Amino acid sequence: MHFLKDRGFVHPVGSDITPRHVYAQRRRLLQGVAGGVALGALGALPAAHAQITRPGKLAPLTGGRSAVHGAVTMDKPTPYADATGYNNFYEFGTDKSDPARHAGRLKTRPWTVAIEGEVKKPGTWDIDALLKLSPMEERVYRLRCVEGWSMVIPWVGWSLAELIRKVEPTGNAKFVQFVTLMDAAQMPGLARGGLEWPYVEALRMDEALHPLTLLAFGAYGEVLPNQNGAPLRLVVPWKYGFKSGKSIVKIRFLEKQPKTSWEVAIPSEYGFYSNVNPKVDHPRWSQATERRIGEDGLFAKKRPTLMFNGYEPQVGQLYAGMDLKKFY
Ligand SMILES: Nc1nc2c(c(=O)[nH]1)N[C@H]1C(S)=C(S)[C@@H](COP(=O)(O)O)O[C@H]1N2
């Protein structure tokens, strides 16, 4: 029970997690408080929910407790400065500090997301309409980069499944592709090449529909910092970080498995699935352990990487019978 050793952070425990309908009811009650009802009469919100302090840098965007199984890890959240200062967002440069330095120029309004392909309701969503599609939830997920480091980030968003159901995929839709912004005027990294732009990623339909697959609009109780993928990005917690495309502009429903940017760039190293798997080495390094960002003091031990990044109980059955060495 390593989490008991963490200091200064009260970890949520399973019995603390308020089901979403209870939370929603409580929130409605709180909204009614303006009418004069004493707040004390309603009882306090669960303590753990208040543990993530808003950095106070961007517009607030809070979420209720998620009822999705496994949506709140017990691990201590990564300090905001690390989560927003050490990033991969190649459109802004390949150095870990480039996104924080250059993404400030990204314009996140107006912003639209096009829904295309095998759906009964294609169309274009304005970001502000999308924000209201489903109640925001806070999900504290581990994010494990294929490079061997990891973070724990309190995201704010809702399950991608909510949007998928709304646009009604046809029977031909087997894959969901995410196309991210490609704008050389705002993104200095595009000129350098390296990857195929726009950055594209994709999931199998059942992966996309899994309740843990999150469309995130915020983090740390505020709207997403640009360097983390504002105004919306995907977060697939059991896959390597690169599956979680930032600054999405298009979601396409496809019959055939599409190629992803990393597959195209380095086919010998990156496959379509890219599930976190400590037993499958990257061709150039081991994936058995990881360094938790924010814990990298002189004596910080590396952590063992967990199968499916620790989400095996929730997602393992999606891959039952698949050879995970072949489908890496
Ligand atoms: N559009 C885009 N999305 C992207 C990337 C990128 O370069 N461009 N990098 C990916 C990689 S490799 C990782 S590890 C995560 C990092 O997310 P974070 O910076 O919010 O931790 O974003 C992913 N999404």
Ligand SMILES: [Mo]
């Ligand atoms: Mo990554």
